[in-house]
Amino acid sequence: MGRWTDMDSDAERLPDGFERIGYDADTQTYTFRDASGRVYESEPGNRYGELRATGERSQPISDEERLEQHEAIEKDNRSAVRMMLPFALLVLVFLFLVFKLVDKSEDTYVSACGKGNRQAYVSKGDTCWALAEAHGISVDDFLSLRGNEGVDCDKLRIGWGICVPTTG
Structure with missing residues (x-):
């Protein structure tokens, strides 16, 4: 049962002496x-x-009253949006942090290459073996280049910066 069910009766809502006698569907x-x-x-x-009173015609709403009602609705809408904005901002920040923490990969791994090396970016289909072979070195030599110390060949990501020897 609702909290204010005692206030739902006609006796509570109607002026003294009034009673509801019918309904026209x-x-x-x-x-x-x-x-x-x-x-x-x-x-x-x-x-x-x-x-x-029965028999009286209801007065049509004047343009001024209609404009006042429209402005009141617009004001209420603006205040409702203003009230919800901090909550929406908190939700967005929370979602941003969740996605940042869940996807905790180093997508922007950039290495500081040593002398005689240059930076190249991993693209789709690249492997340590293919990169080393393309530059004429072994995989062990490729991984021992300055700047490639943290590279894990099993976890190469597209967009990572890696060091390769400069050619010609």
């Missing part, structure tokens, strides 16, 4: 009677709210 209006016997109707779709 075609017009979606509720009908009420006051203590003196006068009959009132609600606005279509509203169970509680402004009541008007």
Whole structure:
């Protein structure tokens, strides 16, 4: 049972002496009677709210009232966005950190090459053997070049900078 179910009854929501006497499903209006016997109707779709005497026509909303309502909605939307912005920022920062920590690879490995060597970048399909063979050295010589000390041939990543001998 809800927390405020005692406030859902007509006695709690209607003015003193009013009682709900009917509902018209075609017009979606509720009908009420006051203590003196006068009959009132609600606005279509509203169970509680402004009541008007039966037979009276509801006044159409003026352009000024409509503009005020539109501005109030816009103001509420802006304040709702302003209220949610810090939360959204925290979520984005959290997601950024999660992705950074999960993908803790060194995608930008750049080596400081020694004299007589130059930096080359690993591309798709490169292996230590292919790189060493292309530069006319053995894999052991390739790994012993200054700057290639931390290279693990089983974990070469595209975009890594590695040292290769300068040719010609």
